[in-house]
Amino acid sequence: xxxxxxxxxxxxxxxxxxxxxxxxxxxxxxxxxxxxxxxxxxxxxxxxxxxxxxxxxxxxxxxxxxxxxxxxxxxxxxxxxxxxxxxxxxxxxxxxxxxxxxxxxxxxxxxxxxxxxxxxxxxxxxxxxxxxxxxxxxxxxxxxxxxxxxxxxxxxxxxxxxxxxxxxxxxxxxxxxxxxxxxxxxxxxxxxxxxxxxxxxxxxxxxxxxxxxxxxxxxxxxxxxxxxxxxxxxxxxxx
Amino acid sequence: xxxxxxxxxxxxxxxxxxxxxxxxxxxxxxxxxxxxxxxxxxxxxxxxxxxxxxxxxxxxxxxxxxxxxxxxxxxxxxxxxxxxxxxxxxxxxxxxxxxxxxxxxxxxxxxxxxxxxxxxxxxxxxxxxxxxxxxxxxxxxxxxxxxxxxxxxxxxxxxxxxxxxxxxxxxxxxxxxxxxxxxxxxxxxxxxxxxxxxxxxxxxxxxxxxxxxxxxxxxxxxxxxxxxxxxxxxxxxxx
DNA sequence: CAGCAGCTGTAACTTAGGTTAACTGGAAAA
DNA sequence: TTTTCCAGTTAACCTAAGTTACAGCTGCTG
Numbered sequence: 001x002x003x004x005x006x007x008x009x010x011x012x013x014x015x016x017x018x019x020x021x022x023x024x025x026x027x028x029x030x031x032x033x034x035x036x037x038x039x040x041x042x043x044x045x046x047x048x049x050x051x052x053x054x055x056x057x058x059x060x061x062x063x064x065x066x067x068x069x070x071x072x073x074x075x076x077x078x079x080x081x082x083x084x085x086x087x088x089x090x091x092x093x094x095x096x097x098x099x100x101x102x103x104x105x106x107x108x109x110x111x112x113x114x115x116x117x118x119x120x121x122x123x124x125x126x127x128x129x130x131x132x133x134x135x136x137x138x139x140x141x142x143x144x145x146x147x148x149x150x151x152x153x154x155x156x157x158x159x160x161x162x163x164x165x166x167x168x169x170x171x172x173x174x175x176x177x178x179x180x181x182x183x184x185x186x187x188x189x190x191x192x193x194x195x196x197x198x199x200x201x202x203x204x205x206x207x208x209x210x211x212x213x214x215x216x217x218x219x220x221x222x223x224x225x226x227x228x229x230x231x232x233x234x235x236x237x238x239x
Numbered sequence: 240x241x242x243x244x245x246x247x248x249x250x251x252x253x254x255x256x257x258x259x260x261x262x263x264x265x266x267x268x269x270x271x272x273x274x275x276x277x278x279x280x281x282x283x284x285x286x287x288x289x290x291x292x293x294x295x296x297x298x299x300x301x302x303x304x305x306x307x308x309x310x311x312x313x314x315x316x317x318x319x320x321x322x323x324x325x326x327x328x329x330x331x332x333x334x335x336x337x338x339x340x341x342x343x344x345x346x347x348x349x350x351x352x353x354x355x356x357x358x359x360x361x362x363x364x365x366x367x368x369x370x371x372x373x374x375x376x377x378x379x380x381x382x383x384x385x386x387x388x389x390x391x392x393x394x395x396x397x398x399x400x401x402x403x404x405x406x407x408x409x410x411x412x413x414x415x416x417x418x419x420x421x422x423x424x425x426x427x428x429x430x431x432x433x434x435x436x437x438x439x440x441x442x443x444x445x446x447x448x449x450x451x452x453x454x455x456x457x458x459x460x461x462x463x464x465x466x467x468x469x470x471x472x473x474x475x476x477x478x
Numbered sequence: 479c480a481g482c483a484g485c486t487g488t489a490a491c492t493t494a495g496g497t498t499a500a501c502t503g504g505a506a507a508a
Numbered sequence: 509t510t511t512t513c514c515a516g517t518t519a520a521c522c523t524a525a526g527t528t529a530c531a532g533c534t535g536c537t538g
Contacts, residue, residue: 043469061379064465069382071375083372086365086478091372091470114361118354125364126325132367133322133330135374136310140300142381143308143426147525178485187382192525194487226303230282231330239325386495417515431495433517 002027002103004077004165005051009123011164012237019120022113027051027103033096035176040094046084048104052076055100056176060184061092070185072134073097073158073177077165083128085110098176122239133231142187145226147196150186152225155206159215160229175213241266241342243316243404244290248362250403251476258359261352266290266342272335274415278319279333285323287343291315294339295415299423300331309424311373312336312397312416316404322367324349337415361478372470381426384465386435389425391464394445398454399468414452 002024009015015023030053033039039050039057050057057074071092074080080094085107114121137157141150158175162168177185183193200206205221207214215221241263248254254262269292272278278289278296289296296313310331313319319333324346353360376396380389397414401407416424422432439445444460446453454460 059375061375063379063383067383069379071378083368086361086368087372087472088476091472092375115357118357118360121353121357121360121364122325125360125367128364128371129322129325129367132371132374133326135371135378136298136300136331139310139374139378139381140302140308142378144302144306179487180485189526190486191488191527195525198487233326233330237327418517419515428496429516430497430518434495437517 001030001053002051002077004053004167005079007165008077009127011234012126013123013239014236015123019117022117022120026105026109026113028106028109030101030103033100033102035096035098035100037096038093039096039100039102040081040084040090042091042093043089045089046081046087046107048106049082049084049110050080050094051103051105052078052080053101053103055102056097057100058095058097058181058185059092060095068184069187070181071138072131073185075158075162075165076167079105079124079127082124083131085124097181119239126237126239130233133233137231147186147188147192148199149224149226150188151182151193151196152200152205152221153227154182154185155200155213155215156222156225156227157229157232158213159218160232160234164234171215171218173213174211175208176211240269240292241290241316243292243406244318246404247316248366250473252362252365252478253475254362258356261356261359265344265348265352267345267348269340269342272339272341274335274337274339276335277332278335278339278341279323279329281330281332282328284328285320285326285346287345288321288323288349289319289333290342290344291317291319292340292342294341295336296339297334297336297420297424298331299334307423308426309420310377311370312424314397314401314404315406318344318363318366321363322370324363336420358478365476365478369472372472376470386425386427386431387438388463388465389427390421390432390435391439391444391460392466393421393424394439394452394454395461395464395466396468396471398457399471399473403473410454410457412452413450414447415450 006015006020006023052074054076057080058070059072060068060070062068081090084090141153145153159168159173162173167173179193180190183190186193188196197208205217207216245254245259245262291313293315296319297309298311299307299309301307320329323329380392384392398407398412401412406412418432419429422429425432427435436447444456444463446455
């Protein structure tokens with residue numbers, strides 16, 4: 001059920017089998033959701049955090065005028081709102097971008113876990129800090145990279161993150177977002193997002209059809225993205 | 240020495256006097272820095288976190304071409320790199336924006352503190368999660384707000400954060416950044432940042448001279464910023 | 479199986495913000 | 509003093525991205 005999550009953790013730190021057992025005990029129930037559902041609303045009080053087992057989620061922030069910015073995308077193995085454990089209510093919505101399977105983790109269990117295993121407390125603290133590092137990289141993209149470079153960067157980031165959980169290989173992964181949703185990640189209009197996809201296609205860097213993304217030239221794509229995965233903290237880490 | 244920090248914490252959560260004593264014991268030494276110094280370099284191994292006692296710091300991310308994005312500004316009472324406690328190395332530089340007084344907190348002491356006081360562990364986890372919430376609000380600004388609204392938003396955010404630590408009142412605070420540095424926060428060129436300041440002045444929303452920012456019309460400024468401080472989590476919080 | 483809704487693709491035109499470059503004025507060197 | 513330097517300012521011009529509008533396609537659903 002939560003193998004992707006453990007795989008993601010183990011890509012960064014050691015987890016003993018006892019710790020693994022404790023982590024597996026976090027989940028109280030699992031749920032299914034249809035695409036385009038809002039599963040956490042900004043401001044509502046939280047008693048659970050949601051561990052994404054399968055599918056894609058987005059953290060969305062909206063302006064009164066309706067403009068939307070996605071601040072992070074989540075894939076299998078990610079906690080979508082682990083920060084809700086300390087924040088108690090979120091400053092953004094969480095929406096499904098595809099069919100999703102979600103494991104519910106009650107905050108009491110997290111409290112108990114981090115009490116019994118202080119190291120796992122630091123591990124999950126670390127996990128929210130990686131989310132923050134991703135936010136910073138997105139801010140760099142939004143503030144300084146061109147539309148083309150920004151989109152290329154997002155495709156590179158997702159490739160790496162999906163590969164960790166075995167959902168990307170041989171330059172391919174399923175990319176369930178519509179162009180509108182993609183444009184909301186990148187701070188572009190749909191029309192310009194479309195032009196930008198065309199340009200990446202024209203340069204033979206990617207293919208994108210039927211929700212399947214194929215990276216034709218990884219080097220080339222990483223080049224236009226100026227992609228450096230250090231910010232994902234993938235090396236082995238001691239906590 | 241770290242009164243601003245305690246004031247900031249207490250604005251959000253209860254801190255007992257015993258906890259206060261433990262927190263005061265974190266600091267090993269304090270240092271002074273001149274403006275425009277790099278005090279933490281991206282990637283270097285960290286054994287300390289830095290608590291800003293006085294002055295302004297910025298978290299900077301640079302592109303190979305030299306473009307810089309500031310991902311967060313820090314003022315008195317903030318930990319500049321508390322996330323370094325779990326990340327061990329940063330994905331960004333930390334630079335002084337003014338003369339600064341900085342208290343050094345060794346990671347061993349943080350480890351000891353969070354071991355003895357698990358609640359304070361959650362408090363500091365909470366603190367890094369607020370930084371992430373600020374990152375998200377900046378991403379929303381960078382992706383969706385106009386230059387004018389974005390700059391207004393930054394001025395509003397800083398007013399609230401400085402007021403908490405007693406460094407802003409009656410619509411005024413010291414703003415030590417140059418227009419170049421300000422432009423790097425906002426993802427604008429210096430020239431356009433300048434035009435944008437002019438426009439805020441023309442609308443009688445702010446004055447800015449000799450590194451002093453005066454907000455002439457708080458309502459008006461918050462209006463163009465569409466500022467809602469919820470993301471700063473200022474209410475009382477239980478952990 | 480008609481009709482609608484949502485996603486994708488294009489084109490024509492507009493605009494916010496970028497670029498380059500030049501000028502000002504004050505403060506620190508010299 | 510004079511010189512240098514840098515933050516701030518302004519202007520002229522340019523371009524990446526936004527806007528509006530429409531057409532084609534797919535997949536529902538009634």
